[in-house]
Amino acid sequence: MQITMMVNGEQVSRDVEGRLLLVHFLRDHLGLTGTHWGCDTSNCGACAVWLDGEPVKSCTVLAAMAGGHEVRTIEGLEQFGELDPIQRAFMHCHGLQCGFCTPGMLMTTRALLDSNPNPTEEEIREAISGQVCRCTGYATIVRSVQWASAEQAGRRTVTDDTSP
């Protein structure tokens, strides 16, 4: 079947099987391998992308279901060649080690900051509760989101810059 959707602002059209999952469509058909394919059971959240502006687990959405809708992946996070503040925050605060969960974490926390620019630690932990990170113990991920929140609000100081 033929499906057409917007991915990172560009219209794409492909002939696919009805059973094809969105995560495989993005990775195998479009070559957008930034979205990671993890547990396959909607537990780990490595495959999180935006569907019509909301983060979803793309291993549990059919590619056909996204037809006619807008998808945004990690490749679409940077704007005009500039990394998003949340990407810079993860770099600065060591919000990743192996990096496998990172694309999903970035998409989810970007959505969080869009709807809640100044989240509490509890709200950050709730937002990423559907995502598994086996490296960081989540502490530096939480710190990264707080850093990005401050960065966006212009609240970050020189001291923060040197000691995350």
Add this chain to the structure above:
Amino acid sequence: MQVPAPFDYERATSVDHAIGLLARLGPTARLVAGGHSLLPMMKLRLAHYEYLIDINDLHGVLGYVEVEPTQIRIGAMTRHRELLESPELRRSFPIFHEAERVIADPLVRNRGTIGGSLCQADPSEDLSAVCTTLDASCLIRGPDGDRAVGMADFYRGPYETAVGAAEMLIEIRFPLRPNGSSAYEKVGRRAGDWAVVSCGAAVWMEQGVITDARVGLAAVGPNTTGIPAISHALRGRPPSEEAYAEAGVLAAQHCTPVTDQRGSAKYKRHLATELTRRALRRAVARIDATPDNLRAG
């Protein structure tokens, strides 16, 4: 790699279209809403359909929380996130907000729907316990029109409901009664997991006496378990720790948990007892804390 077996994908553009497709394609067709229960089961080959009919385009007409003087109507395509964030629902039925906070995780809640949750009929599903607790009825539409089915008749066994092959769950209706409140308790192994045991309670009072009380449990039977014996035991009594304890004992007696990877049957009966007590206690405390002029549901 887990993928479903091959099937044909159809997309419904209206409720009538969906029912027409179901009638034409027969029992090998299944509606898919959020898909977060159905697609994992199809990946595991626990379920197989020749046709999936995607009804996500119907969110516009079937995604709503409508508050009326005597009832709240919720459209079958209303997503978990919308239920979680509805202030009207939280005010009338705090149980909804509490249950939704512990259903899966925010990403799953962005897709999953109340209609899909009920029709999946998983024995551990939380919204089924909420609907049983609140005495909801389900509006089912088919080629011959609409019919309403109470929660006790909606479930026919694990993963089986009263919704026929050419029918569709349209709406869930919750009666609003004054001077009541509700609460939800869940014990899970980790964030976002299915319940080891969940328990909802709703209580209504007049002049310091319980006029009605309802308890619904998840994960302790083939379907959500309503316990009429608790309603009989509590009606006409003032709330007390003794009454809650008695209700807890009744809950353990009237449920049928099985030992599995989430716990032993004995442990689950213990949880049924304790969670029933906690949920009743908190529901009553909420009634006491609500100013007279704001009491509803």
